[in-house]
Amino acid sequence: MAKIIAHIDLNAFFATCEVLRDPSLKGKPLIVGHVGRSGIVSTCSYEARAFGVHSGQPTFQALRLCPDAIVVEPHFRDYEVYSRSFFSYVREVTPLIEVASIDECYADMTKALSGVKDPVAFLRKMQWDLRERTGLNCSIGVAPTKWLAKMGSDMKKPMGLVLIRRRDIKNVLYPLPIESFWGIGKKTAPRLREQGILTIGDLAGAMERNDPILQAELGKFYQTAKEWIEGKGSDTVHLEAEDPKSVGVSETLMHDMQGYEEIKRTLFNICKEVERRAEKEGKVGRGCTLHVKDTTFKTHTKAASFDMPTRDASVLFEKASALYQTHYEDLEVRLIGVTLEKLGDMAKAEVQMSLWNYEQYEEMDKTKLLIAELNRKLDHPAIMRLSEAKKGDKNDD
DNA sequence: TCTGGGGTCCTAGGACCC
DNA sequence: TCTGGGGTCCTAGGACCC
Numbered sequence: 001m002a003k004i005i006a007h008i009d010l011n012a013f014f015a016t017c018e019v020l021r022d023p024s025l026k027g028k029p030l031i032v033g034h035v036g037r038s039g040i041v042s043t044c045s046y047e048a049r050a051f052g053v054h055s056g057q058p059t060f061q062a063l064r065l066c067p068d069a070i071v072v073e074p075h076f077r078d079y080e081v082y083s084r085s086f087f088s089y090v091r092e093v094t095p096l097i098e099v100a101s102i103d104e105c106y107a108d109m110t111k112a113l114s115g116v117k118d119p120v121a122f123l124r125k126m127q128w129d130l131r132e133r134t135g136l137n138c139s140i141g142v143a144p145t146k147w148l149a150k151m152g153s154d155m156k157k158p159m160g161l162v163l164i165r166r167r168d169i170k171n172v173l174y175p176l177p178i179e180s181f182w183g184i185g186k187k188t189a190p191r192l193r194e195q196g197i198l199t200i201g202d203l204a205g206a207m208e209r210n211d212p213i214l215q216a217e218l219g220k221f222y223q224t225a226k227e228w229i230e231g232k233g234s235d236t237v238h239l240e241a242e243d244p245k246s247v248g249v250s251e252t253l254m255h256d257m258q259g260y261e262e263i264k265r266t267l268f269n270i271c272k273e274v275e276r277r278a279e280k281e282g283k284v285g286r287g288c289t290l291h292v293k294d295t296t297f298k299t300h301t302k303a304a305s306f307d308m309p310t311r312d313a314s315v316l317f318e319k320a321s322a323l324y325q326t327h328y329e330d331l332e333v334r335l336i337g338v339t340l341e342k343l344g345d346m347a348k349a350e351v352q353m354s355l356w357n358y359e360q361y362e363e364m365d366k367t368k369l370l371i372a373e374l375n376r377k378l379d380h381p382a383i384m385r386l387s388e389a390k391k392g393d394k395n396d397d
Numbered sequence: 398t399c400t401g402g403g404g405t406c407c408t409a410g411g412a413c414c415c
Numbered sequence: 416t417c418t419g420g421g422g423t424c425c426t427a428g429g430a431c432c433c
Contacts, residue, residue: 033401040401055433058399101433185431220407221430249404289427297400301427337402405431412425 003235004142006123007149008090010159011137013103014043017082018072020135029069033059038252042074046158059246085134093126096235097176102290104153106146108237123161131159138276146231148173150182173229174201183225191217204229243343248291249273250337256295258332263269267324270338271316278311278340284349285340288316290323293335302327303341309349311340 010016013146014032019025029048033041039059051066063069064144079136090097096108116122116362123140141152146341151173152162164172181200195213197203206214207226227233249270257263278284287305294300302323306315320338 037398038401042401056400060398061400103433183431187430244404246404248403252401287425299428303426305425335401339404404432405430406432407430408428410426412423414422414424415420 001110003145005144005146005149005235005237006099006107006109007141007143007146007153008105008107008139009139009153010086010103011139012043013082013136014046014074014079015048016044016136017075017079018125019045020082021075021078025070025072029053029066029070031059031062031066031069032074033062033071034073035059035071037254044069068268078183082134082136086130086136086138089133096237096239098239099241106149106237108235109142120161120163123380127159127161141230145228145231145232145235146237147182147228151180153180154180169229169231170201174199174204176200178203181225181229183221188217200229243345244283245343246339246341247274247278247281247283247285247343248289248337248339249277250291250335252293252335253333256332256334259329260321262320263324263336265332267320267336267338268313268317270336271313271320274338274340275311275313275318278343281343282346283340283343284311284346286342286344287340288319289339289341290320291335291337291339292324292328292331292333295332295334297334300328300331309344311346316340 010224015030018030018032025045026043027047029051030045031048031053032043033039036059038259041053041055041057041059041062043055044053044062048062048066048069051069053062053066053069059071079102086103087097087099087105090105090107091309094107094112098106100106113119113122119142123142127138127140137158139155139157139162140154141154141160141162141164143149143152143164144166148164150170152164153160155162162172176199178184178192178199179186180195181189181203181208184192192214193201195206195217197206197214203214203225207222207229218225224233240341251266251270253263253266260339274288285306287303287311289301289303292300304319304323306319314340319373324336
């Protein structure tokens with residue numbers, strides 16, 4: 001039986017949280033983000049969007065477009081609290097939710113909507129109830145698969161509600177520009193446009209023809225995208241958050257820097273922060289990667305492995321420093337970062353360690369055997385005589 | 398004074414082993 | 416004496432997402 005999946009996405013989440021923190025900001029053009037050398041807009045209110053301000057834009061550019069905008073530094077701790085209240089509301093409607101990020105989730109609504117006469121009214125009520133309870137606005141996409149639901153929630157903001165049945169795919173999705181395809185970004189979209197693929201419908205058409213150029217262009221993603229667009233994508237909502245596979249910290253420097261001496265302090269602090277976050281996750285890693293962004297925005301990476309799983313900042317710092325000094329001493333850098341990888345649980349790592357110790361112990365045991373063997377040989381009459389002779393020497397002294 | 402920081406997944410090439 | 420082929424693991428780089 002077909003499932004009913006909802007994708008629920010909070011609108012202008014960080015900006016909305018800031019208004020909840022300080023109601024005097026309501027109705028004003030608001031930018032959440034950093035000011036300063038490399039500040040960008042994290043999120044902005046709809047009032048600011050009207051001026052052409054958008055996420056990812058350098059803050060100074062945004063302020064040129066909208067000089068009256070109020071810039072607020074983000075308060076992530078508070079966003080996490082609002083985020084939790086959002087998820088707990090959705091969990092009251094259905095416990096089958098998959099947290100996709102701080103401001104969005106998938107919900108399997110199959111059971112919650114069974115027997116509901118007017119699903120649209122039910123979902124509308126959800127939106128208003130959430131707003132009343134938490135002050136947060138959301139857009140909802142409802143569809144038989146997660147990808148279709150995600151596409152739906154993206155289509156109308158704020159407080160949008162879009163239902164996409166399989167038979168609606170052609171009417172609803174095909175006319176959309178190729179850029180709006182979730183999974184096709186700013187590198188692939190222009191290349192598809194060059195091939196005459198301007199809309200999602202064009203993409204679907206090329207896939208029906210099994211276009212070999214398109215297949216080469218998209219690689220493994222071709223098959224995934226084909227299934228998504230045909231309504232055959234995943235409808236499985238994963239309740240448990242997956243264990244992180246890496247923990248990393250990076251920082252854009254106050255100014256471009258060159259040489260280890262200039263960056264070592266920052267590098268050390270980054271390693272300390274990686275250690276702190278790995279500890280919070282209860283993880284240790286078997287390797288690390290040093291990231292460096294040069295002044296042309298090109299990113300370089302160098303990886304190293306550890307003999308033993310660790311999260312120790314001094315071990316990280318030692319590895320990262322060595323990598324930096326051997327590869328980037330002469331590079332002018334904008335950003336540096338360190339990522340701890342190949343993560344495992346600390347508890348399991350301790351088991352590994354005790355195994356390792358046991359092997360060490362065994363090695364030691366072998367050595368003991370060798371010594372015993374040696375001692376037996378030393379018991380040989382000839383050796384005895386030799387040692388007796390030594391004693392004799394001593395006695396001669 | 399241009400362009401953050403946190404992640405995941407994929408790809409291509411090389412090393413290594415059988 | 417002119418060069419196998421498959422599998423796996425690792426590294427570096429890149430695309431994409433929020």
